[in-house]
Amino acid sequence: MxxxxxxxxxxxxxxxxxxxxxxxxxxxxxxxxxxxxxxxxxxxxxxxxxxxxxxxxxxxxxxxxxxxxxxxxxxxxxxxxxxxxxxxxxxxxxxxxxxxxxxxxxxxxxxxxxxxxxxxxxxxxxxxxxxxxxxxxxxxxxxxxxxxxxxxxxxxxxxxxxxxxxxxxxxxxxxxxxxxxxxxxxxxxxxxxxxxxxxxxxxxxxxxxxxxxxxxxxxxxxxxxxxxxxxxxxxxxxxxxxxxxxxxxxxxxxxxxxxxxxxxxxxxxxxxxxxATKYLTIAEGMERAASHNQGPLVLADRADNPGSGAPGDSTFLLQALVEREIGPALFGVMWDPMAFRVAEEAGEGARLRMRLGGKSGEVSGNPVDLDVTVKKIARGVRQPYGPVMVPLGDMALLSSKHVDVAICTLRTQTFHADAFKAVGADPADYRVVVVKSAQHFYNGFVGVAKEILYVASPGAADPDVTRWPYTKRKTPFWPKVADPWA
Ligand SMILES: [Zn+2]
Missing domain, CATH: 3.40.50.2300 (Response regulator)
Incomplete structure (x- = not known):
């Protein structure tokens, strides 16, 4: 039968x-x-x-x-x-x-x-x-x-x-x-x-x-x-x-x-x-970026990886790039449907002051206010992730003095360089590229990146697990305890 x-x-x-x-x-x-x-x-x-x-x-x-x-x-x-x-x-x-x-x-x-x-x-x-x-x-x-x-x-x-x-x-x-x-x-x-x-x-x-x-x-x-x-x-x-x-x-x-x-x-x-993966602090990541002069250095914004449930609109690394004037830098893809609405209303070519990111709570840091040019608006964007295509919703590229920021309306991590290319930004043209991803971006960027580094920030997926308040786990764990078997 x-x-x-x-x-x-x-x-x-x-x-x-x-x-x-x-x-x-x-x-x-x-x-x-x-x-x-x-x-x-x-x-x-x-x-x-x-x-x-x-x-x-x-x-x-x-x-x-x-x-x-x-x-x-x-x-x-x-x-x-x-x-x-x-x-x-x-x-x-x-x-x-x-x-x-x-x-x-x-x-x-x-x-x-x-x-x-x-x-x-x-x-x-x-x-x-x-x-x-x-x-x-x-x-x-x-x-x-x-x-x-x-x-x-x-x-x-x-x-x-x-x-x-x-x-x-x-x-x-x-x-x-x-x-x-x-x-x-x-x-x-x-x-x-x-x-x-x-x-x-x-x-x-x-x-x-x-x-x-x-x-x-x-x-x-x-x-x-x-x-x-x-x-x-x-x-x-x-x-x-x-x-x-x-x-x-x-x-x-x-x-x-x-x-x-x-x-x-x-x-x-x-x-x-x-x-176990090692992570740089923001300061160490910026130090490496500042001294990097050959082809794109890709920094993974691990703690704000939407693929780990993080909002995707944290600004810790954006703020650091702006403050240190490290550019040309490409940052994203950041989830900010409100900013997209503003950019769409202003239209391609518009120059305006915009408030970016930091809208989802403390884990996203503070919003960053920048003078930007709306470089490109793209609708219904999809990016490859292995054999499948993953939607990003609508996207905009907002260009500021040192940093170009790519934003999207559908919260998802950045899997592939094509996500940036959809709004006319080729990662190969930048000194530093910050991606909202922990690791799934790897195959989609390894061809273009001269170097890939992983940065920890205070986001919702901060890999410093010693700071998270676990109350239900019954056995001790490394690295909180040097030897949990003792
Ligand atoms: Zn997984």
């Missing part, structure tokens, strides 16, 4: 330190598909569903597609919005019974009002409906709070290995393969996780931590090890499971999974100083 597999997606990355919640509009802006995501162009978050449907149908099985929606990273999701989407997925599963498998693309760091662990809540409710005999698999973003409830509820969890997340479809294919083998009784997956007692950021696209990705891959598919993930963690939330964890999926042997999870955790710990 043909096997029946239900597929769905629900998630967002919740930054609890930004001053605005994520409501229905946050999901609408990035798409809500009710059973038809795979009939549309894939997005970052629906791409796994496309992979799953193809793989299911290639076996002659039946795919039943439920809700698929993701919101851009932002503040805590409104309770009724989460519960509504969750229940829509659960109702879809109930209606689709009998099922052999359930595959869900989640984020892993979604927090809703009343729910610190949305993924654990969702997966446990799925398990309650389908019972123990149905294979449940979930793919998660490595910026995840990997909870015990997630492990207890699913058969197989697989996280992205790469940051930038270039491997979501590869991981989706692996997840399907293991879930399909589970349905056919070829394997019986068991999982174990290990708390690395670290909260840090890791850039897997470059050595030395790329070594660890290679090592994880080399362990998979032999000796009873089905899959190995490193959940980097997502630092900007006060939840019990905040922090880095290893995860191993083994065939039948939980002790083996646990031993390998601990061993990999120790390898990460031993290499923490080499693997």
């Amino acid at each position: 043909t096997k029946r597999v239900f597929i769905a997606a629900l998630g967002t990355e919740t930054n609890q330190f930004v001053p605005f919640p994520t409501g229905l509009r946050g999901y609408q802006e990035h798409g809500i598909w009710r059973g038809d995501a795979t009939r549309h162009e894939p997005t970052n978050f629906t791409a796994p569903l496309h992979v799953w449907r193809k793989a299911i149908e290639a076996r002659g099985w039946t795919a039943i597609e439920g809700l698929a929606t993701f919101a851009a990273p932002s503040g805590t999701t409104v309770r009724a919005v989460y519960e509504g989407f969750r229940d829509e997925i659960l109702d879809g599963i109930e209606a689709a019974l009998p099922l052999d498998g359930v595959l869900i693309n989640v984020h892993g760091a979604m927090v809703a009002d009343g729910y610190d662990d949305c993924e654990g809540d969702l997966l446990s409710r799925v398990r309650a409906i389908v019972g123990p005999g149905v294979a449940i698999g979930a793919e998660f973003d490595l910026h995840c709070h990997l909870s015990a409830l997630m492990l207890d509820s699913a058969d197989v969890l697989i996280g992205y290995k790469e940051y930038p997340h270039t491997d979501t479809m590869e991981r989706a294919a692996e997840l399907f393969a293991i879930v399909a083998d589970t349905i056919e009784g070829k394997v019986r997956p068991v999982m174990a996780r290990h708390d690395c007692r670290m909260i840090a950021q890791y850039r897997t696209s470059v050595p030395p931590i790329s070594e660890l990705v290679t090592r994880m891959k080399s362990l998979e598919g032999k000796d009873g090890i089905l899959s190995v993930s490193l959940s980097h963690g997502f630092a900007f939330a006060d939840v019990e499971d905040v922090g880095t964890r290893t995860l191993v999926v083994a065939d039948r042997d939980r002790a083996k999974a646990q031993a390998l999870a601990e061993q990999l955790g120790r390898e990460l710990w031993d290499n923490r100083e080499r693997y």
Whole structure:
């Protein structure tokens, strides 16, 4: 008899330190598909569903597609919005019974009002409906709070290995393969996780931590090890499971999974100083920029990365560039729909004094007032992020004495140099380019940048995790404590 597999997606990355919640509009802006995501162009978050449907149908099985929606990273999701989407997925599963498998693309760091662990809540409710005999698999973003409830509820969890997340479809294919083998009784997956007692950021696209990705891959598919993930963690939330964890999926042997999870955790710990990303202060970043004279120096404004839920309108680095008169500099893409409205009204070529950024709260700093020329207005701009196109809304380029500022109306991080080119600013023409991104910009700028550096500022995604008020985490962590194992 043909096997029946239900597929769905629900998630967002919740930054609890930004001053605005994520409501229905946050999901609408990035798409809500009710059973038809795979009939549309894939997005970052629906791409796994496309992979799953193809793989299911290639076996002659039946795919039943439920809700698929993701919101851009932002503040805590409104309770009724989460519960509504969750229940829509659960109702879809109930209606689709009998099922052999359930595959869900989640984020892993979604927090809703009343729910610190949305993924654990969702997966446990799925398990309650389908019972123990149905294979449940979930793919998660490595910026995840990997909870015990997630492990207890699913058969197989697989996280992205790469940051930038270039491997979501590869991981989706692996997840399907293991879930399909589970349905056919070829394997019986068991999982174990290990708390690395670290909260840090890791850039897997470059050595030395790329070594660890290679090592994880080399362990998979032999000796009873089905899959190995490193959940980097997502630092900007006060939840019990905040922090880095290893995860191993083994065939039948939980002790083996646990031993390998601990061993990999120790390898990460031993290499923490080499693997964890180092950040410059604003002053150090400006010092480097001031002495940089060859081609663009790209500075990542890590703490205001909208991809980490930050507002995208912080001015700490803009203020520093203006004060130090470092130029020609290009800054953005900054989320400022109010400024766009003013620029649009003034029109291209207009010269005026404008108030830029700093509108979202203390985490965004103070607004910066500048004499600018409206160089260019562009509507409906999109930028590449890997194989998909990501919308920026409408954009304007505002040129001032030292710094050109690119602004947009749809809050998103800067993935690619094309975002600036859309308003006539070629990053190659500047001495310094500041991008609102933590790491996803990397592939889109590495071709043009002479050098790439990462700067920390007091924004909503400040990588200095020693300053964040974690109240729910139960074990100590590095770097707050030099040796959390003592
Ligand atoms: Zn991520």
